[in-house]
Amino acid sequence: xxxxxxxxxxxxxxxxxxxxxxxxxxxxxxxxxxxxxxxxxxxxxxxxxxxxxxxxxxxxxxxxxxxxxxxxxxxxxxxxxxxxxxxxxxxxxxxxxxxxxxxxxxxxxxxxxxxxxxxxxxxxxxxxxxxxxxxxxxxxxxxxxxxxxxxxxxxxxxxxxxxxxxxxxxxxxxxxxxxxxxxxxxxxxxxxxxxxxxxxxxxxxxxxxxxxxxxxx
Amino acid sequence: xxxxxxxxxxxxxxxxxxxxxxxxxxxxxxxxxxxxxxxxxxxxxxxxxxxxxxxxxxxxxxxxxxxxxxxxxxxxxxxxxxxxxxxxxxxxxxxxxxxxxxxxxxxxxxxxxxxxxxxxxxxxxxxxxxxxxxxxxxxxxxxxxxxxxxxxxxxxxxxxxxxxxxxxxxxxxxxxxxxxxxxxxxxxxxxxxxxxxxxxxxxxxxxxxxxxxxxxx
Numbered sequence: 171x172x173x174x175x176x177x178x179x180x181x182x183x184x185x186x187x188x189x190x191x192x193x194x195x196x197x198x199x200x201x202x203x204x205x206x207x208x209x210x211x212x213x214x215x216x217x218x219x220x221x222x223x224x225x226x227x228x229x230x231x232x233x234x235x236x237x238x239x240x241x242x243x244x245x246x247x248x249x250x251x252x253x254x255x256x257x258x259x260x261x262x263x264x265x266x267x268x269x270x271x272x273x274x275x276x277x278x279x280x281x282x283x284x285x286x287x288x289x290x291x292x293x294x295x296x297x298x299x300x301x302x303x304x305x306x307x308x309x310x311x312x313x314x315x316x317x318x319x320x321x322x323x324x325x326x327x328x329x330x331x332x333x334x335x336x337x338x339x340x341x342x343x344x345x346x347x348x349x350x351x352x353x354x355x356x357x358x359x360x361x362x363x364x365x366x367x368x369x370x371x372x373x374x375x376x377x378x379x380x381x382x383x384x385x386x387x
Numbered sequence: 388x389x390x391x392x393x394x395x396x397x398x399x400x401x402x403x404x405x406x407x408x409x410x411x412x413x414x415x416x417x418x419x420x421x422x423x424x425x426x427x428x429x430x431x432x433x434x435x436x437x438x439x440x441x442x443x444x445x446x447x448x449x450x451x452x453x454x455x456x457x458x459x460x461x462x463x464x465x466x467x468x469x470x471x472x473x474x475x476x477x478x479x480x481x482x483x484x485x486x487x488x489x490x491x492x493x494x495x496x497x498x499x500x501x502x503x504x505x506x507x508x509x510x511x512x513x514x515x516x517x518x519x520x521x522x523x524x525x526x527x528x529x530x531x532x533x534x535x536x537x538x539x540x541x542x543x544x545x546x547x548x549x550x551x552x553x554x555x556x557x558x559x560x561x562x563x564x565x566x567x568x569x570x571x572x573x574x575x576x577x578x579x580x581x582x583x584x585x586x587x588x589x590x591x592x593x594x595x596x597x598x599x600x601x602x603x604x
Contacts, residue, residue, distance in 0.1 A: 346575055
């Protein structure tokens with residue numbers, strides 16, 4: 171069974187998955203890098219970005235679940251590029267020549283363009299599709315493996331609302347952003363489909379996992 | 388030093404401190420009692436309500452901080468009564484003849500009425516006042532002890548926004564209520580004044596504490 175999984179999705183205490191004022195210079199707007207400091211501190215991140223160092227422990231253990239068993243990713247337009255990237259034919263994503271996905275990556279956008287093969291196995295495909303349609307396409311590309319729903323908050327929320335997520339890992343960072351894009355809006359009762367666990371880390375963040383009944387990711 | 392403290396303030400994962408549709412029959416609206424099940428299960432609650440039984444452990448340990456050192460409470464109109472209680476001269480609060488406060492309790496309302504002495508040491512006073520004014524009045528009544536800011540969410544938020552809270556204990560319950568009154572709205576950056584700790588409980592809730600720098604409640 172090919173699951174739909176979310177990993178390392180960071181939100182503020184007040185529920186924002188990104189800030190306000192997103193731009194080419196500020197991918198997370200006024201949130202800056204504050205939602206992801208816990209992740210940048212892990213050994214996993216250091217390895218992923220070609221360095222050494224970083225910390226082991228609980229945060230690292232969760233972070234490492236990002237890649238194993240994943241055969242494709244689905245992301246929103248904002249995770250691929252700045253507002254307006256679709257008018258820039260040279261834009262190849264935030265992620266550099268060798269993006270960290272290393273699988274097919276489906277970008278949900280109302281402005282599809284030809285697929286873009288990058289180094290390291292990532293190929294970006296551009297889809298104007300519903301969550302269910304996109305998941306079907308990604309599953310075909312994943313060759314029997316799981317599909318990661320990569321965010322941002324609107325995309326994760328839409329997939330939760332469509333009851334398509336099997337496993338959700340959210341990291342709550344003790345910040346009050348006050349404005350931006352909220353993850354949880356309009357999801358009343360969605361938790362009833364899941365077993366939920368919470369564990370707080372010495373770093374100050376709290377890891378939440380939602381696992382659909384009968385599923386063992 | 389007399390501190391302003393919040394204890395046992397429960398919110399849903401999506402940040403709601405109460406639901407929608409509050410009425411005499413439904414004090415928390417569609418949230419029902421789901422935000423407070425963790426508290427009802429504690430030994431502290433059983434003792435407070437005159438029974439025996441209940442569970443010890445982390446939730447109980449936090450819950451018990453409710454009373455010690457507190458000399459007065461401030462609450463919103465909705466914690467005293469249903470929408471429209473001010474038109475009902477017989478209404479004496481949600482809390483029965485012997486309310487669990489056992490101190491002066493200041494009710495913030497635009498419809499003040501004469502003070503109301505109950506059994507067990509609780510006297511309700513009715514104030515049309517700003518957070519700072521109410522805190523000054525409550526401090527006078529507290530005789531050098533701390534003041535508990537008792538909620539609901541609008542009151543806690545207003546006191547946080549006015550930078551009047553010294554210690555905040557919030558309990559995050561793994562529920563998505565979807566609608567109601569949010570605690571965190573409009574509090575961007577307020578966390579910078581505090582040391583924040585998070586600890587998850589085997590019951591599934593997460594206890595968050597905000598403690599103002601230099602304060603040891």
